[in-house]
Amino acid sequence: MNIKEAIGGFRAWQKTPDYHWGKGSSAHQCVNCGHEYTGNYCPMCGQKDGAKRITWVSLWRNFMMIWGMDSHSLPVSLWQLIWRPGYFIGDYLDGHRQVSYPPVKMLFIVAVIYAILVQTFRMLNGEAPPLDESVSVLEPVFRWMGDNPAWTALGMTFVMTLPTSILFHFSPRHAHHSLPEGFFIQVFMSSLMLMSIFVMKLISGWLMLLVPLLYYVCYRQLFGYGMWSTLWRVALCFATWLGITLFFFFTMVPLFDTAMQKNGEALETVLTLAVILVMLVIGLAVVLGFGYWISKKTCKSRES
Numbered sequence: 001m002n003i004k005e006a007i008g009g010f011r012a013w014q015k016t017p018d019y020h021w022g023k024g025s026s027a028h029q030c031v032n033c034g035h036e037y038t039g040n041y042c043p044m045c046g047q048k049d050g051a052k053r054i055t056w057v058s059l060w061r062n063f064m065m066i067w068g069m070d071s072h073s074l075p076v077s078l079w080q081l082i083w084r085p086g087y088f089i090g091d092y093l094d095g096h097r098q099v100s101y102p103p104v105k106m107l108f109i110v111a112v113i114y115a116i117l118v119q120t121f122r123m124l125n126g127e128a129p130p131l132d133e134s135v136s137v138l139e140p141v142f143r144w145m146g147d148n149p150a151w152t153a154l155g156m157t158f159v160m161t162l163p164t165s166i167l168f169h170f171s172p173r174h175a176h177h178s179l180p181e182g183f184f185i186q187v188f189m190s191s192l193m194l195m196s197i198f199v200m201k202l203i204s205g206w207l208m209l210l211v212p213l214l215y216y217v218c219y220r221q222l223f224g225y226g227m228w229s230t231l232w233r234v235a236l237c238f239a240t241w242l243g244i245t246l247f248f249f250f251t252m253v254p255l256f257d258t259a260m261q262k263n264g265e266a267l268e269t270v271l272t273l274a275v276i277l278v279m280l281v282i283g284l285a286v287v288l289g290f291g292y293w294i295s296k297k298t299c300k301s302r303e304s
């Protein structure tokens with residue numbers, strides 16, 4: 001098999017993977033209740049087919065249940081999320097809930113593993129954990145973020161929900177996705193981000209600049225736009241993200257400052273922030289509104 005065929009096979013798998021459903025096509029009897037049926041689970045009592053002897057695998061699975069990992073599919077889900085993120089999320093949105101481990105649970109497990117790995121690498125490298133020489137007034141915020149990777153990843157990606165739902169409202173695939181669906185997309189993205197950011201940090205912190213590329217790949221698979229159409233939309237999403245995030249941190253700095261010093265500049269600070277906020281909102285409304293308008297126009301020309 002040459003490289004071209006291999007890539008072709010990989011791309012075909014990305015679009016329609018073999019999820020291995022329905023192995024049991026012949027009728028068999030339930031070990032638990034004796035009901036005769038075809039399929040993987042007994043429709044009467046819900047027991048899985050093929051449970052006769054207790055094996056090492058059953059023991060392992062029972063122990064994994066303590067961590068809420070009772071279904072097999074967490075590693076499979078993560079594998080799918082890494083190699084075909086957009087298609088995988090799309091499958092989930094389309095109603096194939098069984099293809100994925102519950103996304104929110106998945107994120108929190110990934111975050112725990114992430115925190116453990118980060119700690120381990122710090123210890124191996126003999127690095128002291130960052131200690132509190134209050135270099136920045138944001139130190140407590142950053143420390144909280146370091147301690148809570150799941151919530152931090154969620155907070156960071158949730159900012160993408162609004163621009164995504166506006167700019168991809170008329171997309172060829174998964175058009176008109178609702179805000180809750182948008183949240184689920186970002187929950188998946190958070191898991192993906194934590195995994196890739198860990199790898200990026202291992203190699204070089206500069207690789208974090210590749211995060212928009214990840215979003216590009218994912219959104220292209222998920223929403224089905226072409227290269228340029230995906231590119232400018234993802235760029236606008238990140239511009240929005242940057243605007244909101246910067247505003248958040250620039251709000252925090254003066255707020256912490258005034259809280260610490262209690263000098264008379266509080267009113268001035270609040271007024272400045274209010275002006276910046278208004279400008280930000282107007283700017284975002286113009287940019288996103290323009291993106292929405294173009295999307296709607298191109299959608300109509302696509303249909304006609």
Ligand SMILES: [Zn+2]
Pocket residue numbers: 030031032033034035042043044045046047
């Ligand atoms: Zn049964």
